[in-house]
Amino acid sequence: MLYQTHVRVHLNNIRSNIENIRKAIGPERKILIAVKADGYGHGAVEVSKMAEKIGVDWLGVATVPEAIELRLAGVNLPILKFSPCFPEEMTEAVNHRLAIAVCETNNVLLLNEAARSCNRVTEVHLKIETGMGRIGVPIDQAKELAGRIIKDCPFLRLTGAMTHLPVSDEASKTFTQRQIDRFKKAVKEIEQTHGFKFELVHCANSGGILGHPESWLDMVRPGIMLYGYYPSDETPQTIVLAPGLSFKTRVSFIKKVSAGCSIGYGRTWVAPEDSYIATFPAGYADGFNRLFSNSGRVLINGVSYPVVGRVCMDQSMCNLGSNTDVKVGDEVVLIGWSGNQNISAYEWAEKLGTITYEVTCQISKRVRRFYDDY
């Protein structure tokens, strides 16, 4: 095994998370899974291939290269790019059969020309701004933009309408409910004015799926929950989720140090007593965050040990105490289970002052992913 520091991706858990979402929303709705950012760090290609086999309907990406990677790997599912393309990305996007979120007239006209020059009709979803404040056509201009696409863009096919819900994971439901109402009203007006029907109207991220059944509409767009985490501790936990990955390494070196001996860069930790110190080959370049210096913990053989000294780029140290039976080669769990002990991505998120999304995304490319059967 050349990859001592590695991630095990539990495709079986990701599969059951998707199936649990499917059960909750019912068979009549479609599911788009967000596989942007390399599947939130889990591996977009493998997650997408599994999803294709189990009947997921759509994939969602943030960038054109993310979609190209999937196409080159042989993934055939429809792929939606959640944001518009820059002009120089358009040809590649069209040729790789992306559906593209659009929200601005000039950009739409350019995309139509790119699609014309490729002689390929391209699917677009109208992204309507209802409260996210990021991208989207202002709601009072949505009808007009839809009209331009329908009438003036023969190489674009307007099939979807979408919006995004920034506080669907919060206990208070008012803002999200208002967004859903305004979105549905705008969609209805567009359909009535232009005498056509969107095939896919969608807005539900994980928070929407868990907390707002009225947001499910034609299709849901889960991200974090398919990787096993509730988007916040305020969302109802009505759908059972299991973690999508474990992050592990092994003890590479053990030494006994005398009281007063310092450990690591900056000499920020000094042994208060004679102690065994284990080194393991994971550091901030792997995504073992430097903020864990003198504050993180790891699990070895079902026991929790504190990180001592500064996390280095490629290695870190933990204190095994004054007596130990830990040996070089023993497994070190950074995220996951060891015996009956667990370190979760939630724990990392809390310690690092961030969210589970960033925790799994920040496990770096150097860390090889291995995939469980599903």
Ligand SMILES: Cc1ncc(COP(=O)(O)O)c(C=O)c1O
């Ligand atoms: C447009 C869009 N839809 C869906 C999602 C999935 O969100 P979540 O991971 O909170 O389920 C995202 C993620 O940020 C997104 O940008």
